[in-house]
Amino acid sequence: MKTDHLVIGSGIAGLTYAIKMAERFPERSITIITKGEKEESNTRYAQGGVAVVLNNDRDSFNNHVEDTLKAGDGICNRNVVEMVVKEGPPRLEELITWGTRFDRNPRGKLELGREGGHSENRIVHHKDITGYEIERSLLNRVKQLSNISLLDHHFAIDLITEHHFMNCLPESIHCYGAYVLDQQSDSIITILAVTTLLATGGIGRVYGHTTNPCVATGDGIAMAYRAKARVTDMEFVQFHPTVFYERKDGKSFLISEAVRGYGARLRNRKGERFMFNYDERGELASRDIVSMGIDRELKKSGEECVYLDCTHLPEDDFRSHFPNIYSECIHRHIDPARDWIPVLPASHYLCGGIEVDTEGRTTVGNLYACGECSRTGLHGANRLASNSLLEALVYAHNIFKSHSELIPVNPGLSHAIPDWNDKGTEVPKEHVVIEHNRKKLQALMRDYVGIVRSDKRLELAGKNLENIYEEVESLYRESKVSTALCELRNMVNIAHLIICQSRGRTENRGGFYNMDNIGKDKTPQGDKISVKPRKHECAKSGITFVLTE
Structure with a gap:
């Protein structure tokens, strides 16, 4: 075409x-x-x-x-x-x-x-x-x-x-x-x-x-x-501070930042408004500050979520401005006019x-x-x-x-552009390998490369990712491509970039926070953080090339 x-x-x-x-x-x-x-x-x-x-x-x-x-x-x-x-x-x-x-x-x-x-x-x-x-x-x-x-x-x-x-x-x-x-x-x-x-x-x-x-x-x-x-x-990686906390695995549901702009208040389980401890703007601070504030509250308390309090807001006005958020909360047995909404941060924007x-x-x-x-x-x-x-x-x-x-x-x-060549590959007999590695990758990124990072966790993340990478690339070479396999391969590439560039930054800025960076020399503004070269096979052609950055 x-x-x-x-x-x-x-x-x-x-x-x-x-x-x-x-x-x-x-x-x-x-x-x-x-x-x-x-x-x-x-x-x-x-x-x-x-x-x-x-x-x-x-x-x-x-x-x-x-x-x-x-x-x-x-x-x-x-x-x-x-x-x-x-x-x-x-x-x-x-x-x-x-x-x-x-x-x-x-x-x-x-x-x-x-x-x-x-x-x-x-x-x-x-x-x-x-x-x-x-x-x-x-x-x-x-x-x-x-x-x-x-x-x-x-x-x-x-x-x-x-x-x-x-x-x-x-x-x-x-x-x-x-x-x-x-x-x-x-x-x-x-x-x-x-x-x-x-x-x-x-x-x-x-x-x-x-x-x-x-x-x-x-x-x-x-x-x-x-x-x-x-x-x-x-x-x-920007984490949205207020995503509906679902105790069981389910579809994530975002509680818009506009709700806090409308006057909603963040509280811990004790009912305390804690955001003013972290920023003079309180709940209206930027997302990185609110997300890290919630993360610190959860680490201090050991709780699994904090709460968004909308109970003081006029119910009819809230329903008019946020009809989908209101109905979704009701569907999940939370009435924003009477109940605090359980929330915690989730990955949101790159x-x-x-x-x-x-x-x-x-x-x-x-x-x-x-x-x-x-x-x-x-x-x-x-x-x-x-x-x-x-x-x-x-x-x-x-x-x-x-x-x-x-x-x-x-x-x-x-030029004569070659057609895709998947000679010698076959449809994988077991798709469990793809799903297993996807879950491993997601758990790795959540636990080691989340809102707050450390040198040790990033080092371990890199080592663990290498194992996933080798397994996925081997599967890619042997298999006829599928959406699930290609998505997983792409996610491994993305994880590699996030981990490597996180390890290269020695200064905490905005949404990036490494607990080991305190007191270190700063990364000069505008510096490009290099990424370890990695080999990839292109288009089943057998040609191997090296990637940088």
Whole structure:
């Protein structure tokens, strides 16, 4: 299959870019692939909203910039922050033009909420299902554009680069598309593209207990890593402080930060409001501080959760603002008007990822990245609430602009790209090996590479991961590929990056905290933390290449 522009992922980043390209260039073909249902993405589960400066009487671009820099704890790129913040209003207007419905006050103006880390009300939202509403409007727009093909249940296995038709590593690497598994026919197709955009979302499933959907297995970052793209800041994993605590294993349920912005209070089992012991902003401190505050309370008390108290809030207003959170709590036998909601932190958002410039370009030619899988410099060491949807909108627009002004030329389309070769492999007889290693990996990351880390735990994590890696790579070489096996392989790559870059950082910043770093020399700001080279086999071709970073 040939297409002008290949988009991997169907969240806000990929869909926004695809719509803009299709509208501007009706003669070009845009192909979107997504491994699950087209609606399934991290965007869909974004409860809070889009952070945009609209109330110029009280708010300003500078206020939003300073809030972002403070949350990012000195690791943000100020130029990027200023660019993203100032681009917010026009990008929001485009969403509204495409049919996204945001909540408005009785006067018809957009209703602005407030979340942790923000100094003013600037969160544009749709109830507590903002992401779901944005996804709905974007997919409706995609259906109206005849030059967009959206292929669901198509899983990207690997990016096509020179590795697949050269016996040595070239000085510069380019992307020519991807090998893709059609999950319904169980066949592997080669999609050739002039440009490829990775918009594959986050990595939450690496930790198991997460706010992310099942599709968030870090596929885009892992593929880019194997293609030798630069991947940085992977140590900065943001944990959402308030996820419904389920005593039995069940689907995680996020209690939006907007609930604390609305006035909910965090309490320990004794009923004490403890967050003011850790930050003068109390419950409205940024996510890293609230998560670490909860973690310390739990370690001191030995309890399994803390509580979010909404009982003092007007019941009717709470139900109106947070209808889905309210109904989900009731379904789990918790009445927010009368009961404290049991919560604890869970993995939520990755602040690092595939390094890109302001036009979304990676270090691999003709390969772009946007959304949570990318590292733009906006978030630094910790993401400010509701900046992620804003970032996706702005960078999707920037990538579109770069394609409008100069369409990249892909020299590789003149080469004979080999088909996927799985000769000598067979369907695994036992899938228990995949599930067993997945659970081992998730337990390893939760226990050793969680909110609070240590040198010893990171060392042990690296040693344990090596065993999982060897077993998974052996299985990959011998087996016909499946989504479950490729996801596991990607998760192992992601875990490797997080562990190695965590071991390289000697300074606690934002969402990264190593208990052994206190008193150590600081990691110079802007330093790239190197990752131990690792060998991978590419596309069943037998060619082995070494990865760095």
